[in-house]
Structure formats: structure tokens, C-alpha cells
Amino acid sequence: MLKKNEGVDIVKELGGITNVEQAKALFEKRLDAKHLSRIRTLNHPKILIKIANAISMCNPDRIFINTGSEEDRQFIRQMALNKGEEAVLAMKGHTIHFDLKEEQGRIIDRTYYIANPNEKISSLANKILRDKALIDIRDKMSDIMSGVTMVVGLYIRGPVGAAASNPALEITSSAYVSHSAEILYRNAFNDFEKEVTRLGHFYTNIHSEGLNRSADLPNARVFMDRSHRTTYSFNCTYAGNTLLLKKGNHRFSVDKAVYEGNGKELAEHMFITGIEGPESRVTWVVGAAPSGCGKTTTAMAGNYFVGDDLAQMWIDDDGAVRSINPECGIFGIVEDVNWEGDPMLMDLLRNPGSEVIWSNVLIDENGVPHWAGNVEAQPTRGRNFQGPWKKGLKTDGDNEIPISHPNARCTISSSALSNYSEQAEVPEGVETRVITYSGRDSDTMPPVWVAKNAEHGVVIGACIVSAATATEVGASGVKRAPWANAPFIPGALGDYMKAQFDFFGNAAISEDKQPILAGLNYFLTHKARGGTGQQLLGEKKDVKVWLGWLGRRSNQDVEAIETPIGFIPHYEDLRILFKELIDKTYTKDLYRQQFSLYVDNILARNALQTAAYGKEEGIPKQLFDVLFEQKEGLTALKANFGPIVTPEQLSKG
Numbered sequence: 017m018l019k020k021n022e023g024v025d026i027v028k029e030l031g032g033i034t035n036v037e038q039a040k041a042l043f044e045k046r047l048d049a050k051h052l053s054r055i056r057t058l059n060h061p062k063i064l065i066k067i068a069n070a071i072s073m074c075n076p077d078r079i080f081i082n083t084g085s086e087e088d089r090q091f092i093r094q095m096a097l098n099k100g101e102e103a104v105l106a107m108k109g110h111t112i113h114f115d116l117k118e119e120q121g122r123i124i125d126r127t128y129y130i131a132n133p134n135e136k137i138s139s140l141a142n143k144i145l146r147d148k149a150l151i152d153i154r155d156k157m158s159d160i161m162s163g164v165t166m167v168v169g170l171y172i173r174g175p176v177g178a179a180a181s182n183p184a185l186e187i188t189s190s191a192y193v194s195h196s197a198e199i200l201y202r203n204a205f206n207d208f209e210k211e212v213t214r215l216g217h218f219y220t221n222i223h224s225e226g227l228n229r230s231a232d233l234p235n236a237r238v239f240m241d242r243s244h245r246t247t248y249s250f251n252c253t254y255a256g257n258t259l260l261l262k263k264g265n266h267r268f269s270v271d272k273a274v275y276e277g278n279g280k281e282l283a284e285h286m287f288i289t290g291i292e293g294p295e296s297r298v299t300w301v302v303g304a305a306p307s308g309c310g311k312t313t314t315a316m317a318g319n320y321f322v323g324d325d326l327a328q329m330w331i332d333d334d335g336a337v338r339s340i341n342p343e344c345g346i347f348g349i350v351e352d353v354n355w356e357g358d359p360m361l362m363d364l365l366r367n368p369g370s371e372v373i374w375s376n377v378l379i380d381e382n383g384v385p386h387w388a389g390n391v392e393a394q395p396t397r398g399r400n401f402q403g404p405w406k407k408g409l410k411t412d413g414d415n416e417i418p419i420s421h422p423n424a425r426c427t428i429s430s431s432a433l434s435n436y437s438e439q440a441e442v443p444e445g446v447e448t449r450v451i452t453y454s455g456r457d458s459d460t461m462p463p464v465w466v467a468k469n470a471e472h473g474v475v476i477g478a479c480i481v482s483a484a485t486a487t488e489v490g491a492s493g494v495k496r497a498p499w500a501n502a503p504f505i506p507g508a509l510g511d512y513m514k515a516q517f518d519f520f521g522n523a524a525i526s527e528d529k530q531p532i533l534a535g536l537n538y539f540l541t542h543k544a545r546g547g548t549g550q551q552l553l554g555e556k557k558d559v560k561v562w563l564g565w566l567g568r569r570s571n572q573d574v575e576a577i578e579t580p581i582g583f584i585p586h587y588e589d590l591r592i593l594f595k596e597l598i599d600k601t602y603t604k605d606l607y608r609q610q611f612s613l614y615v616d617n618i619l620a621r622n623a624l625q626t627a628a629y630g631k632e633e634g635i636p637k638q639l640f641d642v643l644f645e646q647k648e649g650l651t652a653l654k655a656n657f658g659p660i661v662t663p664e665q666l667s668k669g
Contacts (some may be wrong), residue, residue, distance in 0.1 A: 018275045018507060021302045022243045023146045026153055029224060031069025036061040046071055047079050054081040060209045063185070066220050067168055074168035074224060076161040082194065084169075084203025086117060092167065092198060096191035101253075102373065106383035109371040111193050114455045115254045116230050117402040120376060120421045122256040122263070122503070127238040129267075129506050136508045139632060140498075149239050152372060156235060158249050160189070160224040167194040171261055172204040172211055172336050173219075173269070173328075173342035177443035180281060180328035180340055182269055183211045184219035186261050193258050196427050200345035201261050205509070219268050221260035224247040237597045238283070240264055242271055242506050251420035255347060255375070262347070266326055268510035269342070276331075279518030285501040286327040287311045287340050288446065289318025290437060291567040299567035302327045302339050303452035303536065304500040304520065306482045308423070308555070312348045316360055317560040320437035321430065321445060324348065329448065331519070334524030338445035345429045350377060351422050352389030357556040360434050373427040376401040377420045387420040394419055410594075424515065447529070449570045450563075451520075455482025455497050459544035460617040463554065463610050464562040466534045466569055466576065466583040470520040473533020475642040476582075478513060479625045496542045496628060496645060510634025517638055530572045536562055545609040553610060558600075561593045568593075577666050580649025581618065584611050584663065613661045622647050 019272075025107030033039050043055050043064075058064060067572055071079060082088050093111075096102040102111040128144040129137050137143040143150075183204065186197050204211060211220045226232055236251035238260075247264040256263060261447055269283035286302040293299055298320060305311045315324040321339030332338050348361070355362050364370045365385075377385040378400040386394055398407040401421040409417045430436055437444050460481070467473035477499040496502070496511065505512045520533065540553040547553075551618045565585050568574045576583035587607045594602035626643050629635045657665045 018135070018242060018271055019132070020243060024130055024150065025244045025246070026130070026146070026150050026248070027066065027069045027073055027220070027246060027505050028484060029150065030154055030158065031072035033068040033072055036064050039064040042068045042071060047081075049080040052077055058209060060212055063209065063212065063218065065185070066185060070222050071166065073157060074161040074166060074189070074222070076189065077163055078165040080165055080167045082167055082169045082203065083205040084198070084287035091112060092191050092194045095165065096195050099190040099191055100638050101190060102195070104383070105374070105379065105385065109638060110367055110385075111371055111373050112377070112385065113375045114401060116228070116233060116377060118233050119236070119252055119254045119257070119666065120232055120401060121254060121423050122488055123156060123236055123238065123252060124503065126236055127241070129242075130239050130241040132243060138505045138507060138509055140502050140509065142507065144239070148242075152237065153239065153248050156226065156237065157222070157248060160226055160250060161401050162556060164189045167191065168209040169194060169197055169539065169584050170205045170354055171197060171201040173201065173261065174340045174503065175441050175443045176202070176204060176207045176211060178328075178340050178445060179332075179338075180445075181206055181211065181215065182217070182219060182265065182272070182342065182422070183215065184221060184261050184265050186221050186259075188223040188258070190223065190225050190253070190258060192253070192373070193255070196255055196259050196347070197261055198341050198374065199371065199427050199429050200347060202344055203377050206358070208265065217245065220246040221249075222247065223258050223260060223410045225258070226251040238264070239268055240506065242268065244561045255427075262343075263504055266342075266451050267506050269328065270501065270512070272507050273516045274507060277407050277515065277520050278525060279426070279515065280331045282329040282369075282515065282519050284327045284329060284499065285504060287315035287324045288322035288327050288341050289315045289563070290320030290322070290439070290446065292319040293564070293567045293571065294573065297571065299570055300339065300448045301450040301452065301563060301566065302448050303454065304477060304480070305454045305496045306456070306500045308349055308481070309456050309500070310480055310559070312346065312361070313358060313556055314536070314559050314563070316358060316435070317557070317563055319435060320435050320439065321435045322437055322440040323430065331522060331524045335524060336529045337448045337531050339448045339527060340445040341440055342429070342460060344440065345427060350390075350424050350426050351420065352465050353387070354389060354391040355552045356391065361482050362647060363434065364428055364432050370606040371427055371434045374425070375427070375648060376424040378405060383661075387424050388418050388422070400478045423641055449529075449531050450566045451533045451537045452566065453477040453480055453499065453534070455480045455500065457481060457537045458541045458550070460621055461535055461537045462560070462584055462613070463537055464534060464565060464585065465476070465579070465581055466532050466566070468582055470530070470533065471638050472642055474516045474520055476533060476535045476640055477516065478629075478639060479621065481621060481624070496625070502663075508634055509632050510636065513557070513639065514636050517636055532566065534566055538562070540610060544614075545612075554606070560597050561590065564593050564597050565589060577663060579613060579666050580653060581613070584666070589664065608662055611663045613650070613653065613666070614659065615661060616659050619647065619650055622650070
């Protein structure tokens with residue numbers, strides 16, 4: 017069991033500030049009159065002591081208390097330009113940020129949970145004992161901000177007043193990180209203390225890019241102290257390693273849900289979108305997918321956008337599952353974003369009127385960004401993530417350098433989207449009726465299927481398998497990706513899984529408000545279904561149909577075909593929806609290719625999951641029961657129909 021406030025609080029140990037009187041004395045000495053007057057509006061002892069210790073440890077020359085005003089936001093934007101962390105582009109309000117060329121994703125090999133003795137950490141993560149982390153942080157972070165400005169931001173991850181929101185301090189020497197935070201999160205300077213008092217906690221994030229040199233990257237670290245809900249990050253610049261409000265604090269929120277949520281709260285790696293159905297009915301959908309596997313595209317397919325990456329979920333007093341987005345912006349991968357598949361996002365990226373921070377794309381000589389897969393005329397030279405670039409440029413290993421990095425990003429406010437929903441800022445959240453799980457699966461599962469019940473749905477999430485993406489430095493191959501949340505589960509996997517079964521099986525959920533749980537997969541290839549080539553068996557825009565069908569299924573508008581893995585759609589329902597929703601002809605032949613069960617592939621995945629989870633401690637028995645039930649059903653299908661079972665055969669039983 018995770019114990020809060022166990023062991024030494026490292027920033028407090030290194031900063032030496034133990035009470036509010038010492039904190040106030042330090043502020044009097046270190047802050048100028050303007051920022052001293054700002055911090056004097058705060059009275060919560062724990063908040064003041066945390067900020068004071070960060071100042072004492074990092075020793076900046078100047079401290080900027082960010083209130084979130086337009087004046088403060090403009091100061092941060094200009095600071096990013098003055099420091100060279102960003103540069104202006106041709107489009108007004110657009111800037112470019114380049115990370116170090118060796119740091120284009122999360123540094124998972126240098127990311128650690130700070131652990132107390134005998135504390136269990138996820139088998140999928142790295143850990144470091146508290147006394148060793150203290151030594152490393154003392155060595156690397158003491159005086160790390162000497163000569164520069166520290167920016168202190170007070171944010172809330174979710175709407176003010178929401179049951180599952182989480183207040184957080186973001187303390188950094190990087191203007192780019194602060195600029196990103198102002199777009200992606202809600203600055204809550206005026207409400208911060210009230211929210212901390214209401215919710216009873218806050219997170220703390222302390223980051224410095226140091227000297228911002230490639231030579232320092234071997235000494236880059238991201239440390240997450242679960243007991244004191246404090247993260248430390250240094251010698252790195254990529255937002256996934258530095259904007260600790262994001263995945264660093266998501267990890268703390270997972271802990272909070274698992275160990276304090278009592279089966280009524282979850283923190284998930286999920287989009288939130290609303291699907292319009294018959295008679296303008298809106299069905300709210302949340303869905304998990306590993307980074308780089310289409311969450312943003314799927315979120316955009318909805319009629320009403322709330323979020324594309326993270327979701328805080330809880331069961332309300334009326335028995336409904338509610339969801340909020342802890343963020344208010346998009347830190348989205350741009351590779352393959354184009355007018356055909358992502359028209360709403362492209363409108364913001366290619367037309368004036370929005371503030372955008374680009375990262376690691378190519379900038380041509382006219383100050384215009386370009387990226388792989390945008391289906392536009394590409395320049396032959398410019399500057400990209402590795403420096404000056406021209407077409408045909410190769411690495412020392414003789415590999416051609418792409419026009420942009422696969423993990424190149426855009427940072428933009430959600431409210432700029434044409435399908436943005438004001439429900440994103442409602443503290444009550446949206447009533448959630450569909451939960452989806454997906455990954456980059458080229459050869460096994462159909463495009464959409466619905467679990468038979470809540471337990472089977474939890475197992476869909478537990479059994480996500482996906483091709484590795486460029487979001488993690490050094491990752492390759494195909495791997496298990498439980499709930500698409502595995503990199504962000506701090507504790508034992510069995511504890512997290514139990515929380516999933518407890519939540520979706522909770523008697524507090526009203527029978528008439530029980531969400532359906534489903535699998536999504538729009539990465540099937542022609543080769544996997546009897547054709548040739550790795551081209552997708554379908555298009556990105558088809559996901560609008562899969563979501564549309566799920567919305568109707570959750571409202572009992574359509575029947576489905578029962579299979580051992582769950583329920584799949586009838587052809588006629590899909591044919592109508594393809595025409596109605598995306599004006600596309602959907603053939604019976606394509607339906608048969610997409611929804612036939614390739615039994616041997618599914619059985620192999622079943623065996624993989626059974627073996628892998630069998631090596632873990634504390635895995636709930638329900639998982640193995642469901643996997644065994646599915647194995648028995650699939651084996652019987654194969655005996656009756658052979659290794660490939662068509663929807664028509666499934667319909668006949």
C-alpha cells in the first residue's frame with residue numbers, strides 16, 4: 017500500500033525551509049516588490065513552504081510569480097524568444113521550439129519512481145531508493161537555476177470545482193515549459209488555495225533544463241516522488257520529460273485513484289469526445305490508446321471535443337460515470353496530420369488566428385512549418401530537429417533523415433477547435449456511456465467490438481498490444497500496452513487492475529447508466545487479411561463510423577453478433593452509417609475482411625497475455641477467468657469453422 021508523506025521530502029531537505037516564517041523571510045529577501053506582493057496573497061503553509069524550498073534548492077537569480085494574466089503570458093512568450101527556446105514563424109502567433117536532437121521523446125531509461133524501502137513499484141517501470149535519489153538531486157539540482165529566472169505557476173488539472181480535479185505547482189527555468197503550460201492547463205492563481213483546501217492536496221513539479229546541452233543528456237533524469245507527490249526533472253527539454261503537469265502528474269493521479277479512490281475514481285490515458293446520434297442525442301465517449309496511436313484523430317472524429325489525451329473519471333451520487341479533461345489544450349503529434357484526415361486541426365495549423373507552438377518539424381526559409389504525411393508540397397531544404405536539412409541528407413549510418421521527427425508536435429488550445437465543447441469546463445463533467453481501448457494492431461482484432469460485460473471490458477483494456485511509436489526514445493517492436501496507461505502506472509499492476517474491476521463493477525453505477533466497454537482498431541492491414549502490402553484496410557476517417565455505431569449500441573439502437581471476444585456489428589448497420597456519417601460506400605467484401613475472426617492470431621494473443629500476467633504478483637483472478645472463457649470459445653469456433661471465421665458463420669452460431 018502506498019503511504020503518503022513517508023520518508024524525507026527531498027526538496028524540503030535540500031531547501032532547508034521547515035516552516036512558514038522561514039518561507040516568508042526567504043521571499044522578502046529573494047523576490048522583487050512586484051512578485052513579493054503576489055506571493056503575499058497566498059497563505060497556505062504547505063504551498064508557501066514548497067515554493068520556498070524550490071527557490072532555496074535551485075537558487076535562481078530572479079523569481080517570476082505567474083498569475084496567468086495576459087501581461088504575464090506575454091512576458092513568458094517574450095522570455096522564450098529572448099532565451100532562444102522558441103523562434104517566431106511567418107504565421108502570427110506561431111513559434112518553433114527544437115528539442116535536443118538526442119531527446120525527441122520520453123527518456124524512459126532515465127525516468128524513475130522514488131521508492132521507500134519495501135515499497136512495490138510497477139514491474140514495467142524503473143525505481144530508485146529515496147536515499148540515492150536525494151544524493152543525485154542534491155548533486156544535479158542544487159544551484160541549477162543560478163543566473164536565470166524561475167517561473168512559478170499555480171495550475172489546476174481540470175475545471176475549478178470538479179470532484180476529480182488536481183491542483184499543481186509548475187516551477188521551472190524554461191520559458192518554453194511555462195508557455196506550454198499556459199496553453200495546456202488552467203492557470204488557477206486566484207483559486208489555487210481554495211481548491212487545495214477543498215481537495216486536500218496538491219502536486220509539485222520542479223524542472224530546469226540546465227545548460228541545455230547534448231553533453232548533459234546522460235545525466236538527465238525525471239524523478240517522481242509518489243509519497244510527497246513531487247517531481248524533479250533536469251538537463252532535459254522535451255515536454256514529455258519537462259512539462260511535469262502532464263504525464264508526471266498523471267502518474268500521481270493514477271496513484272490517487274488506485275489507493276484512495278475506493279473503487280469510484282480512475283485516472284486514464286484517454287480522449288473525451290461526444291458523438292451525435294439520432295434526434296441530436298449526444299453520447300459521450302472516452303478512449304485509451306498509446307501515444308502516437310490515434311487518440312487525437314479519434315477525439316476529433318467526435319462532434320463535441322473535450323480532450324485528446326487524459327481523463328479523470330468518477331462515479332457521481334446519481335450512479336453515472338463522469339469524466340473531465342485535466343488539460344485544456346492539445347500537445348499533438350503532427351505526423352500524418354493532413355486535410356483529408358484531420359481538417360479541423362489543419363484549419364488551425366494552416367490558417368491565422370490561433371496560438372501554436374510547433375516542435376521538431378521542418379521550418380523552411382520562409383518561416384513555414386512542414387512535416388511528414390501532411391500531403392502537401394514539401395521543401396527541399398530548411399531546418400529541422402537535427403539542424404540544417406536538405407532532401408537526401410543522411411545520418412552517419414547512411415539512413416535518410418526525414419523532413420520531420422515522427423514525434424514532432426503542435427501545442428494549441430482546445431477552445432480554438434471548431435468542434436470544441438463548452439462542456440469541457442463544466443465541473444460536473446460529462447456523463448460517459450462508452451469506453452474504448454485501442455492500439456496499433458495490424459493483424460489480429462476487428463475494427464470495433466463490444467465486451468460482453470464489465471469484466472470482459474476490463475480485460476480488453478488489460479490486453480492492448482501495440483507497435484512501439486516514436487514517443488519513447490529507443491523503443492521498437494510490438495509490445496503489451498495495458499490500458500495504454502502502463503508507462504504511467506506507478507504501483508503494482510495488480511493493484512491498478514483491481515481498481516479497474518472495482519470501478520466498472522461497482523454497484524454504485526446505476527444499471528441504466530452502465531457504460532459499454534469496447535475495443536477499437538483501425539490499423540488492420542491488407543496483408544493481414546489475405547491481400548498484399550502494409551496499407552491500412554480502411555481509412556482514418558472510418559473511425560467516425562465505429563464511434564457512431566458504439567453510440568447507437570450503448571443506447572440499444574442496434575443489435576450485434578455475439579462472438580467469444582464480444583459483440584461485433586451487423587453489416588447492414590455499418591453500411592447505413594458509412595453512408596450517413598462519412599458519405600462512403602461500404603462493401604460486404606470489406607466488412608467480411610475486417611470482421612472475420614482470425615482465430616489463431618487471437619489465440620496467440622490470449623496465450624501471450626495469460627503467460628505475461630501469470631508472472632505478475634497479485635493479478636485479480638477475473639482476468640484469467642475471462643481469458644480462459646475466451647480461449648474455450650475460440651477453440652470451439654475453430655473446431656467448427658476452421659481458423660478464419662466469417663461474420664456470416666458467427667451469425668449462424
